[in-house]
Amino acid sequence: MARFSFLEWPVLRQFRSSDPSGRGESVVSEQTRNTVPRTTTADKVVQSVCPYCAVGCGQRVFVKDDKVVGIEGDPDSPISRGRLCPKGSASEQLVNNPSRQTEVLYRAPKATDWQRLDLSTAIDMIADRFIEARRNHWEDFDDKGHPLRRTMGIASLGGATIDNEENYFAKKLFTAAGAIQIENQARI
Structure with missing residues (x-):
């Protein structure tokens, strides 16, 4: 940190410079002059x-x-x-953010501790459960014989932390799988 100098007071700089109104170079500190936006680097x-x-x-x-x-x-x-x-x-x-979660954590049913999983294992677990829920809860027809072609065992509740394209893809994926319970904050 530079030593303090009375000659660097903005009022004195104003009288010494060609800035009589005190709205230009006389009120700009050395630190401000040397500040560079992060984006330029x-x-x-x-x-x-x-x-x-x-x-x-x-x-x-x-x-x-x-x-x-x-x-x-x-x-x-x-x-x-x-x-x-x-x-x-x-x-x-x-x-x-240093607190950002960067690993897949899984807590088994009735377990008290989380365990770390690699991404491919977690994706396989999700896919297996998705397919099993679709298979176990599939409804082809209602009681009167009207075609339903849906599953009530899968639902999607999304947030708005994904963009429009990802929301569109999620909607198409769940609809193609036969899910009808699809909600998202983004309101596709």
């Missing part, structure tokens, strides 16, 4: 979509050394035209 800029709601605001993701260093609204986006809500502006914290 990024290795690359990637276009993305905000993960929070179904609006699909465009984002510019700034990456340095394979780490997200900042996220801004994308001015080229016809949806948001460079603007983001507070949640979208803070979405950089989704990937850089």
Whole structure:
């Protein structure tokens, strides 16, 4: 930290400079002059979509050394035209939060402790349970012989932390599997 100097007071800098109104260079500190935005040092800029709601605001993701260093609204986006809500502006914290869960945890029925699973094992467990629930609860026809072709053993309750394309895919997947109980905050 630099030593304090009375000559660097903004009022004195104002009288010494060509800024008599005190609205320009005289009120800018040395620290402010040397401050550089994180986004100017990024290795690359990637276009993305905000993960929070179904609006699909465009984002510019700034990456340095394979780490997200900042996220801004994308001015080229016809949806948001460079603007983001507070949640979208803070979405950089989704990937850089030290408390973010990065491993698959599983708690068996009636167990008290969580165990770590590799991703392929967890996906296989989910797929097996999905297929079994569909098979065990499939309804071809109702009591009057009307075709149903549905399952009541599968339901989907989604949030808005995935974008429109992922929501569309989830809706198509569950509908194709015969599920009719499909709800999502994004309201596809």
